[in-house]
Amino acid sequence: MSIYLDEKNPGKHPPFDDASPDIVEYVRYLEVIAGKSANTAFSYYCDLRGFSRFMKRRRGLVPADTEIKDIDPKGLDTAFWGSVRKEDIYEYLYFLNRECGNKKSSTARRLASLHGFYDYLVNQVSKLTENPTASIKPPKQDKVLPKYLTAEQSMDLLESTQYQSDFPERDYCMVVLFLNCGMRLSELVGMDLGDIDLEQRQIRLFGKGHKERMVYLNEACVEALQLYLAKRNTMEGLNPKEKAVFVTRRRKERISNRRVEQLVTGAMKEAGLKGFSTHKLRHTAATLMYQTGNVDILTLKQLLGHSSVGTTQIYTHLQEFQVRAAIEQNPLGTVTPEKARLDTTKRAAGENRGENNADSMDVEEAASPMEAFEGAANDGIRVDISSMTGDKETV
Known part of the structure; x- marks a missing residue:
């Protein structure tokens, strides 16, 4: 049975049962009781299966030369999990770093999976009395500044979506929403028609952990949506019951995450932009708003849908922009x-x-003195789209 999720319907998946019973029960707890998304539960599930394989080899339950990927993660009971000690956890973290080449962020996430699993066994279901991960701290993370497009590069990308795409109205609209609203890829793909209220100029988004938030639309977003929806609603063969906002041109169904990534990557390549991913458009929106929109960190946290202001702190480096300007303006x-x-x-x-x-x-x-990016926040990032409003035939 495949354990991988369908990205279009991640909540509708077969049971995660290719692991020990305690892990299966924990993952069900995450989804049903803790309210975690299917993607989050699946990530924890994969991490714990990996730890199961490592511990089987460490304890000699399989030949020492067995490849980790070939080890069956099932067959471990509660007594086994109770036998795990702190030194086992440290050895696992060392294994992730030295043999698997995990980055510090990936290692920290896998340790978080173990923290959650043992907290569940000790405090939620009382199957164990000791938590071997309790005093283990994650590796200190490197402070990496978010990579983002400049305002000029953003404009070049918007231009590119109009001329290299076979569905320019859709692709232009998606990039406009990324750059102006800072939404996640999964949030854009998961948008339904009922989530859009053009009269009130807002969109309802469902972020990580089923968290709902409202994002307000500036003029650029409203204009791009009106142009795209007019085209979408007249597509031949489109099922009237299709509720997805963004659909594929051929199959007339909800577009996938992977397809959006391909389209954005293609547009970036045509615009001469290298080394940027779709997620960097979210960073770009946050950066430009923080630089030029007089947006404080708490407002930015709410707009981006972060659960903790600590996550939003990565954008505080942008204060350097204002500091440089202040120094240069000294009389x-x-x-x-x-x-x-x-x-x-x-x-x-x-x-x-x-x-x-x-x-x-x-x-x-x-x-x-440095000058801030011109253009009122209410107007938004957009380009001349008059070329898409004529009688041009879309292939």
Whole structure:
């Protein structure tokens, strides 16, 4: 039985039962009681199956030279989980780093899966009395600044969606929503027609953990949606009962995450943009809003749908933008020295003071103050879309 999720309907999946009974029960608890999404539960499930394989080899339950991927994760009972010690956990983290090449963030997530599993066994169902992960802290994470597009690169991407796409109204609209609303890929793909209220200029999104939030639409988003929906609603062969906002051109069904990634990647390539993923458009929206929209960190947290302000803190590095501008706007920033008085190198060699002026280099004028990205937040990021409003035939 396949244990992988259908990305279009992740909540409708076969039971996760290719693991020990305690793990299966824990994953059911995550989905039903704790209210975690199917994707989150599945991630924890995969992590715990991986730990099961590692522990089977560590305890000699399989030949020492058995590949981890070939080990059956089933067959471990509650007594086995109770026998796991802190040193086993540390050895597993070492294995993830040295043999699997996991990044610190991936290792931390797998440790979080173990924390949750043992907390469940000890505190939720009282099957164990000790938690071997209780005092183990995740590896200290590297502070990596989010990668994002500049305003100019964003405009180039929007231009690209109009000319390289076989469904420009749809692709342009998706990129506009990414860049202006900062929504996740899964949130955009999961949008239904009933979630859009153009009159009130807002969209209802369902984020991680089934968390609902309202995102307000600026003029660019409203215009792009109106243009796309007019085209979508006249598509030949589209089922009138289809509720998905974004659909495929051929099959007339909800577009998949992978297809959106392919379309955005293609548009970026045509725009000459390399090294950017679809998720970077979310970072771009947050960055541009923080830089130019006078948005505080708590407002940005709500807009992005973060459960903790700590997640949103990655954007606080953008304060450097304002700091640089403030320094450059200092009225003393253009004061230049009397070079002949300050350059004492030649004087020390016995040369005349007046000779210093001839050989000294001019001091460059201070750079002009940095200017914030122009364009009111109410207007949004968009380009001229008049080319899509004519009688052009869509292939």
